[in-house]
Amino acid sequence: MPLHVSPAPAPALRSVLAALGSPTAVREARTPALRSEPGPLTAEHPLPLHVLDRVSPRGGRAAAPTTRLAGWRFLIVGEDHAVAAAEAMLTPDGWAFSHFCEGPYVASTENALRRAEALPAAYQPRLLSVPELYMLTLWLHRDTTAAVDAGNPAPTDLLVPLAPAPPGIAPNLPHRVSDLLPMLTLRITPGPLLGSPA
Template sequence: MPLHVPPAPAPALRSVLTALGSPTAVREARTPSLLSAQGPVTPELPLPVHVLESVSAKGVPATRLAGWRFLIRCGDRAVAAAETMLTPDGWAFSHFFEGPYVRSTEQALHQAETTLTQTYQPRLLSVPGLYMLTLWLHGGYAADGATGVPAATDLLVPLAPAPPGIAANRPHRVADLLPVLTLRTTPPPLLGSPA
């Protein structure tokens, strides 16, 4: 099995289960697919969501853990996702959502599971400067999912929709994609003062 999904903090899972059991939370979520789900819904595949904060001059990325995302499954497919966040009181439910990233996350996980031969730990890496989300396949599959930075040999799979010029659903080595992301998120130099 090439993917080793890290365990989510128990309070994060409990908060999602509580929200799923709350008719008010589900009704106010504005997720039609979750509201119309026929049958039981279950949170699965907890993925830590890391945010790319910066990249040093030497190309070393700095990330921070933003939360845990659970795909909400009904039957044989994910119909929504639930996000949790860390508060001063611990892990708490944040919100439900649906949209293209739910399906593309499920698709990228399935593709990795069926095509890769090396074992990876799946995570999500958000690149806010490009409005981009990637499936981060971390080679340290036994590591704590809440810590660490992308290693040069890790894989990033941009999820659809990806920014123009970046192929979605295709694995890229961090060493190859990170310079492209850095270039695109770095503001252009100032050209000097007007005459």
């Protein structure tokens, strides 16, 4: 089924397009692929970028995850594929361009979106970052009408870890939140210190 992609806030898109059209911003970016792309570049596939707040076990099981909207990420597409990404973040003065980036998450995001289009259910695509694990996932939210700045991962939502994923977590495969979250919680939660009582 087609993904229900939410439109990015117009000021966020404008800030990214202004940076993309600025030779200075592109030249100063640490993205060789962006500078070497010969054709015109466009900002496509806007995705709200959420950050998973630290989760901790409660009574031997994972607490409900909470997230916060940190920005919007756009894939920067050249002739036939994404070559970089651009992020806009919310500041006290409104949406502003943050930075360009490249690397394996760009192609992995493009691939995950293509695969998600073929899933039998409808989803609202988002990105979910897990900073403690240096992990980024495509979050397929079941509530396609939800406001993009609200909502937390539901047990039946899907998370697709983007490659490279942390060791022991299969990348590029959809995992139910109810299956993946306990694994993430165990990795995030610090264990007992050596020499301290367990």
